[in-house]
Amino acid sequence: MPQLALFDTPFGELQLSRRPHRERETLQAWDAADEYLLHHLASNEIAADSRFLIVNDSQGSLCTALAAYNCTLWADSAIAQLSANENCTGNHRKAPEFIPATDIPQGAFDYILYKLPKSRSLLKYQLQHLAALVSLPERFIGAAMARHIDQNVVAAFSDYIAPARPSLARKKARLIQLQSAPQSTAIDDDIKTITLPEHDLTLHNRANVFSRDKLDRGSRLLLQGMDKLLHPQRVLDLACGNGLLGVYAARKWPDASVHFFDDSFLAIDSARKNVVANSIAADANIRFSADDCLSNYDGEAFDLILCNPPFHQDHHVGDHIAQTMFRDSVKHLAPTGRLCVVGNRHLGYHVVLKKLFGHCDIIESDSKFVVLLAYR
Ligand SMILES: C[S@@+](CC[C@H](N)C(=O)[O-])C[C@H]1O[C@@H](n2cnc3c(N)ncnc32)[C@H](O)[C@@H]1O
Secondary structure, three states, rough: OOOEEEEEEEEEEEOOOOOOOOOOOOOOOHHHHHHHHHHHHHHHOOOOOEEEEEEOOOOOOOHOOOOOOOOEEEOOOOOHHHHHHHHHHOOOOOOOOOOOOOOOOOOOOOOOEEEEEEEEEEHHHHHHHHHHHOOOOOHHEEEEHHHHHHHHHHHHHHHHOEEEEOOOEEEEEEEEEEEEOOOOOOOOOEEEEEEEEOEEEEEEEEEOOOOOOOOOHHHHHHHHHHOOOOOEEEEEEEEEOOOHHHHHHHHHHOOOEEEEEEEEEEHHHHHHHHHOOOOOOOOOOOOEEEEEOOOHHHOOEEEEEOOOOOEEEEEEEEOOHHHHHHHHHHEEEEEEEEEEEEHHHOOOHHHHHHHOEEEEEEEEOOOOOEEEEEEO
């Protein structure tokens, strides 16, 4: 059972959970920027049939509070979609319409509520598209914790939507309000392409994708470690990002199936593009799923799971998502299957993996990272 916490809002008391679900949750499903936004809205008269576009509501707290209105959630996160549904349902409220970040919202919205994303590439991508959707500048309300609003964020507003001013802080959060009506600018292609001649890989990276300017050092070491693995039949690229690990696996073992999983829709779209760009056979058995770890997977067990796990969730640093991925891997590996993980040495993943699986070997290492192979 997910752990619930009480969020007292001007739109009613809510019982909210956050994802990934874990025992003894220490984080809340909302922050002070959500509270500020809701109190600001409540001080205005809102018509009952108002249409809200809510962007980056990471755990569904805004969508649940405002569910009496006509809400659409736009986000680059399966967690955001799942949480909004769960929290609305749990509070007997109507779930929002959901638009993944790969699609662009259309139509007229009375209010746009914009929780600022951590990724600068996602900020630019979203602001450029939102510029065409703003009706009145005062109906666009940005919000973030004050420490996450710097000169570059303010400049991005000026460059891609309209000059904007942060409000005074309330509980260390600020709102951001537009100072004039947006002038829509040309929308840039959000794809960045990098080539890795040493691995014969071309990688297209959409906005918000991990390490989109260059190959991550940990991913590089994991690619190296893959040369030591036995030939699998069913491979999972868990937390796939641009899909480089799964693409490399599909090329190395052409008869194996490869399933790509990530929370980010833009990452899944990048992986899809990279399967095509790297000449994987058109009849190869390849699948893609946006999910919170493997929480909705009930298919065949895997022989090999490749994973470079995230070490933060938005601005919260920690290994809690990695731990959920390891537990999900135990559930979805065949009895002789192996989990191959790369991580920073200091994170001590080998201790957790040994406890969960019984065996954990180091198969590759450098001064900063280790590649671990866990098996029963
Ligand atoms: C360190 S990156 C690794 C990306 C890629 N495999 C690589 O090696 O470059 C971690 C990835 O985990 C994804 N992620 C974060 N939380 C997740 C979750 N709860 N479920 C699935 N994927 C998640 C992020 O979107 C990101 O793409």
